[in-house]
Amino acid sequence: MAQRTLIRGASIVTMDAQGDLPVGDLLVAGDTIEAIAPQLAVDDAQVVDASGCILVPGFINAHMHTWQTALRGVAANWTLLQYFKNMHAGLATVFAPEDLHIATLVGALNQLNCGTTTLVDWCHNNPTPAHNDAAVAALLQSGIRAAFFHGTPKPDPRPGETPFWEQPHPRAEVERLLKAHAGEPLLSIHAAVLGPHYSTLDVAMHDFRMAQELGLIASMHQGGGPARTPDGWERLEAAGLLGSHINIVHGHALTDAQLARFCELGMSFSAAAESEMSQGHGHPLTGRLRALGRAPSLGVDLESVMSGDMLSQARIALGIQRSLDNVAHREAHGSIPPTSTITTREALGWVTIEGARMLKQQDRIGSLAPGKQADLVLVRADTLNMQPVHDAVSAVVLQASLANIESVMVAGQWRKRDGRVLGADIPSLLERLTQSGQKITQAMGL
Structure with a gap:
């Protein structure tokens, strides 16, 4: 029994x-x-x-780059443009597999510490299979329920190199991970792709077909400057590649018409309210989604910027959307609204049931x-x-x-x-994490 x-x-x-x-x-x-x-x-x-x-x-943390745990606070004063330059083209290039392991392990344990039971680990600093194996091993070791979203690094291209936005997602590596971890009760494997905002059309078509054929959730950032494929979403829909398995993170560059259409198609949306407001993305999508009868899941995004606490994310997302709604009402009616637009139960849903919906695990x-x-x-x-x-x-x-x-x-x-x-030698792990963080920052002269 x-x-x-x-x-x-x-x-x-x-x-x-x-x-x-x-x-x-x-x-x-x-x-x-x-x-x-x-x-x-x-x-x-x-x-x-x-x-x-x-x-x-x-709680369900629907979007976090857990590999950055050893860099806590390093990016606290950076805008998104500084983050791209200093993190992806700089600090990320120094990571060895053991750096991913300790960061992911401590990051996942802290999620448990904060009440998160499911972590979407959006891993996009993984240039070799050894990096992927190190990160996945850490998730399994932590005991958290995890969804490993396999991404790709974003370094500045060297002379003669094909830039990352022209490189199709490495399907063979995703298939290797799927085979290696089939049947793991607390782990699922998915794809963190570039999407049409950050890649060429050919790459986006390849990546979306791969996700569809392998039965994966395809998650992508959307926003942060002009799109590399302005008509990409229309072309992807025409090819029959959109649906409930597509997850958009941030989404600030989407037009109202696009957002409405994507809701009709059952696509999901993950906001990172604190990160978005701090780094210059803009206001979270929360209100725009609510107007369409939908809701976001929430993620911490970057522990290199803020804490890993999901209650903070719910509180901040609730506060900023109530503020936006209150300002809109005052501008329209010249008075304080008669009641709040969003309840606390709805906010709790963003970090529980909406995260489950994003992962297609509501059951x-x-x-x-x-x-x-x-x-x-x-x-x-x-x-x-x-x-x-x-x-x-x-x-x-x-x-x-x-x-x-x-x-x-x-x-x-x-x-x-x-x-x-439980089940972890925290002082020893923190010592390893500190050594990793010092190695990475010193290598980049920080």
């Missing part, structure tokens, strides 16, 4: 149609949620007293329901910064911090318990 864990007496926020429970129990059997009810009588389970806690679905993760994977977070709420709790969702989104993330479970296994990440 599968090991069973009974989480007892929590305030349960399910993000599911069954609704929430002011106080309730949740039973885990193996890697799956077996039951949720106001009270469960179970004799053969390990009982976890969760009184004073709010139980929520594990497995993103909410708490019987039959779904046991990916969950216990938020300690009987604390100085949280009491009194009048609304559990609002307390999590707007009051909670990393200090309140008490316990984190992935697929029925505790990865953080009583405030401590």
Whole structure:
């Protein structure tokens, strides 16, 4: 019989149609949620007293370049143009496979520490198979649920070299990774492609066909200067290559007509609100998507710029869109809006169910329901910064911090318990991470 864990007496926020429970129990059997009810009588389970806690679905970080963990704060004052020059054409070129491994391992462990149970690792500093293997091995070692999006490096071309925007995605390497990791329960492999904004039409056609034929999600950045293929999206749609497996990150360069059409096609969108506002992308797509009946998933994007905390991303995305909506109402009506346009529950959905939708895993993760994977977070709420709790969702989104993330479970296994990440020698890992970061920055004269 599968090991069973009974989480007892929590305030349960399910993000599911069954609704929430002011106080309730949740039973885990193996890697799956077996039951949720106001009270469960179970004799053969390990009982976890969760009184004073709010139980929520594990957060989903829908976009992060985890390879930059050893460069925390290095890019904090850079615009996007400085980032392209200093990171992709500079610091990234120094990374050895062991640098990717330690950065990805510590970055993934910190995601668990912050309550993230699913990480989209958008890895685009991987010039060799050894770099890919190092990053994937780190994800598996961490115990997080991960989607490894295989990308390609973006160095400045040397004389005589084919620039990266003219190079098709290396299909053979993606196929190697798919074969090597088939059947991994916590890992999926997808493609982080250039897309028509950053590549030639021939490359975009190749990459989108590859994703379609291999059954992969194809994720790409969209924005940051003029497109290399201005009519690329129209050509890709005409070729039948767009659909729900296409994910656009940022998306600021999209016209209203394009955005509406892409929503009709079921494509997904991932915003990185804090990064976008800091580096010069523009305002997140949140409001434009909401007007079309859609919502974004959210990602940290760059720990070289900001923290890895997904609650911060939800809070910032909520705050900036409420501000934009409030300003628009005042300009139109000359008064403060009568009510907020976005609820805190909607913001919590951006870092849970919308992340699951982006990964096409709504049937497995993103909410708490019987039959779904046991990916969950216990938020300690009987604390100085949280009491009194009048609304559990609002307390999590707007009051909670990393200090309140008490316990984190992935697929029925505790990865953080009583405030401590399990199964890792953190001091040793941080020493390796510091050495890696110093090596990389010193090599580039920083």
